[in-house]
Amino acid sequence: MSSPIRDAMATSDVLITVGSGGVGKTTIAATLALRAAMEGTGSMVCTIDPAKRLANALGLEALGNKEARIPDETFGAAGLLPRAPMYAMMLDIKRSWDDLVERRAPPDKREKILNNRFYQALSTALAGSQEYIAMEKMWELHEQAKYPLLVVDTPPTAHALDFLDAPNRILDFLDNDAAKWLLTPALAAGKFGLKLFNLGGSYVAKTISRFTGTETLQQLADFMLNITSLTDSFRERAHQTRSLLQAPSTAFVLVTGPMPERVDEAVYFHTLLQQNKMRVAAVVVNRIHAPVPDALWDEVARMGGPLQARLEQTLKENDLLATQDARGIERLRELCAPTPLVLVPRFELDVHDLKAVWETSRYLWGEAQVDAAKATR
Amino acid sequence: MNPALTDKRLLIVTGKGGVGKTTIAAALALESARSGKRTLVCEVNTKERITQLLGKPEVGPEVTSLEENLWAVNVRPEESMKEYALMVLKFESIYSAVFENRVVRYFLRFIPSLQELVLLGKILFHLKEKRADGSFRFDRVIIDAPATGHAITFLSVPQVIVDTVPPGAMSTDAAWMRDLLVDAKTTAVVLVSLPEELPVNETLELHQALKDRVKLTPRLVVLNGFIPARFTEAEVEAPTTTLVHDTMRAHHARSKLSLASQKTLQKLGLPVVPVPRIFGTEFGRAAIEQVVALLSGADS
Numbered sequence: 001m002s003s004p005i006r007d008a009m010a011t012s013d014v015l016i017t018v019g020s021g022g023v024g025k026t027t028i029a030a031t032l033a034l035r036a037a038m039e040g041t042g043s044m045v046c047t048i049d050p051a052k053r054l055a056n057a058l059g060l061e062a063l064g065n066k067e068a069r070i071p072d073e074t075f076g077a078a079g080l081l082p083r084a085p086m087y088a089m090m091l092d093i094k095r096s097w098d099d100l101v102e103r104r105a106p107p108d109k110r111e112k113i114l115n116n117r118f119y120q121a122l123s124t125a126l127a128g129s130q131e132y133i134a135m136e137k138m139w140e141l142h143e144q145a146k147y148p149l150l151v152v153d154t155p156p157t158a159h160a161l162d163f164l165d166a167p168n169r170i171l172d173f174l175d176n177d178a179a180k181w182l183l184t185p186a187l188a189a190g191k192f193g194l195k196l197f198n199l200g201g202s203y204v205a206k207t208i209s210r211f212t213g214t215e216t217l218q219q220l221a222d223f224m225l226n227i228t229s230l231t232d233s234f235r236e237r238a239h240q241t242r243s244l245l246q247a248p249s250t251a252f253v254l255v256t257g258p259m260p261e262r263v264d265e266a267v268y269f270h271t272l273l274q275q276n277k278m279r280v281a282a283v284v285v286n287r288i289h290a291p292v293p294d295a296l297w298d299e300v301a302r303m304g305g306p307l308q309a310r311l312e313q314t315l316k317e318n319d320l321l322a323t324q325d326a327r328g329i330e331r332l333r334e335l336c337a338p339t340p341l342v343l344v345p346r347f348e349l350d351v352h353d354l355k356a357v358w359e360t361s362r363y364l365w366g367e368a369q370v371d372a373a374k375a376t377r
Numbered sequence: 378m379n380p381a382l383t384d385k386r387l388l389i390v391t392g393k394g395g396v397g398k399t400t401i402a403a404a405l406a407l408e409s410a411r412s413g414k415r416t417l418v419c420e421v422n423t424k425e426r427i428t429q430l431l432g433k434p435e436v437g438p439e440v441t442s443l444e445e446n447l448w449a450v451n452v453r454p455e456e457s458m459k460e461y462a463l464m465v466l467k468f469e470s471i472y473s474a475v476f477e478n479r480v481v482r483y484f485l486r487f488i489p490s491l492q493e494l495v496l497l498g499k500i501l502f503h504l505k506e507k508r509a510d511g512s513f514r515f516d517r518v519i520i521d522a523p524a525t526g527h528a529i530t531f532l533s534v535p536q537v538i539v540d541t542v543p544p545g546a547m548s549t550d551a552a553w554m555r556d557l558l559v560d561a562k563t564t565a566v567v568l569v570s571l572p573e574e575l576p577v578n579e580t581l582e583l584h585q586a587l588k589d590r591v592k593l594t595p596r597l598v599v600l601n602g603f604i605p606a607r608f609t610e611a612e613v614e615a616p617t618t619t620l621v622h623d624t625m626r627a628h629h630a631r632s633k634l635s636l637a638s639q640k641t642l643q644k645l646g647l648p649v650v651p652v653p654r655i656f657g658t659e660f661g662r663a664a665i666e667q668v669v670a671l672l673s674g675a676d677s
Contacts, residue, residue, distance in 0.1 A: 307608075
């Protein structure tokens with residue numbers, strides 16, 4: 001049986017899972033990495049999701065900023081015997097930023113950058129910074145070429161767009177004519193080695209400083225001055241990550257649920273990826289409710305007794321869920337064409353151990369199928 | 378309104394992605410408006426959904442009346458930035474000269490977290506806003522906040538700015554925003570969860586992070602999509618055909634998980650309100666009305 005996921009894995013060394021929150025994206029990322037390892041392709045799954053879901057899905061206590069190999073015992077406990085190793089990590093945003101500065105900044109600038117309050121905000125709390133560092137990490141891991149397959153999980157939709165845009169944003173920030181023009185007096189002062197500089201010259205700078213305070217602009221100027229030493233490497237990296245995202249060996253797996261609001265978001269995201277010339281290997285529709293088989297309706301209709309009414313109510317509810325899901329699937333099929341859909345059923349309990357992850361992979365791999373005939377009737 | 382929330386003027390609704398935060402925010406807003414409180418419900422720079430759920434046309438970034446005692450807004454960075462700048466600068470002409478300059482606009486995007494600050498600033502401004510007679514323009518403001526990790530980042534922004542940005546209009550504003558958020562008499566967090574293992578665990582972590590790191594006060598947990606028991610253990614175990622047995626067992630497993638989730642969440646020491654799952658192919662005003670009834674019913 002053909003499977004778009006299997007094809008994508010055969011032709012890609014980077015898979016990126018994208019989608020809204022709460023659709024099981026992290027689990028699907030883990031599933032892809034697990035399946036690869038089972039098939040003999042060493043894999044690494046990297047999550048940047050702020051919530052610690054991946055460790056949960058892998059049955060690990062916690063994941064750190066370092067790549068950890070999933071221990072054999074974990075696989076053994078699930079009755080699995082992978083033919084290649086599987087690794088996992090969760091990005092620690094602050095640590096990754098510090099590593100980056102320490103690696104790339106000239107020695108005389110390092111401390112200045114690390115101690116600057118703007119840098120501290122940037123590396124811990126600034127919206128968008130985790131997206132940037134994730135791109136950086138993805139590129140670094142890819143460059144190491146240690147893992148034949150790299151699976152990168154992204155934060156939920158609104159932010160996943162930032163993720164695509166992150167390298168450009170950081171470049172805008174560091175290499176922006178506006179900033180240079182505004183801060184020229186300060187930058188010039190810095191270059192001539194003066195300790196105190198004056199922003200008072202420009203009307204625009206004066207007005208903005210009514211907002212932020214003069215000192216803020218000075219500190220920002222200081223930060224920019226020091227971090228300019230990194231601009232070239234940021235610029236180079238931005239181009240590299242962009243081309244990695246668009247490379248023929250990179251594929252996106254868009255994960256969604258079948259309910260109406262998720263479908264709208266998925267379609268929106270699919271359009272954006274295509275506009276950005278990114279290859280979408282498949283739309284994974286997760287947690288689909290199975291329709292009630294006719295035989296069961298018939299059986300309950302005949303049974304009578306105290307259970308009948310309650311069972312009929314249950315079947316009615318199940319069918320409503322299945323009907324709603326079938327509609328969502330139809331809309332996705334139509335609006336995301338020609339990207340293939342991969343359907344994954346809702347399991348009785350939440351997927352949170354390797355065994356359940358393995359079961360999920362059988363649907364991704366085309367070994368098991370949701371009863372699509374009835375689901376789309 | 379749930380007793381835990383009746384005297385709170387700011388409700389922040391958050392939880393894991395996909396748990397139904399928007400549904401609960403919409404229902405709380407409707408319930409609040411009906412109790413006679415002038416209520417503003419805010420979405421934060423997102424694809425607007427609350428108005429659609431309430432069966433109303435989109436409102437966008439302008440505070441717009443939906444029905445008696447109920448207003449809605451979807452705060453967006455660009456418009457909020459302008460409103461904020463005008464408040465600080467007082468003069469439209471200066472705003473146009475400086476802030477509508479493309480170069481400056483570009484620059485402002487990069488002042489750390491300024492965007493989040495103005496979004497939150499606009500919302501909290503409406504909480505403080507007064508009418509000519511000195512009474513509050515809105516008795517209650519409800520925020521449909523971002524999901525877990527982003528909610529923590531978003532709600533921490535005032536504190537981060539107080540810590541990072543030297544004195545100026547921005548840090549002064551950040552300080553009063555922080556004070557309002559951490560004021561347990563004014564502000565309450567409503568955590569929304571689902572009766573499944575991952576969402577429940579995440580709710581526990583979120584509760585901890587909001588209390589310890591952001592210093593906010595969670596007051597209520599809404600357990601959305603609750604499945605009440607329908608079959609007894611004995612009925613599930615009784616011999617029958619495989620299909621019937623599987624149907625009962627699946628339902629029973631979900632209802633047991635619902636109950637277990639409720640018990641786990643109760644360890645937080647907060648009231649946990651189960652909102653039973655609503656079945657239907659259209660999720661709109663009728664469903665929200667059902668949720669309002671379920672939320673209010675839980676009071677008594």
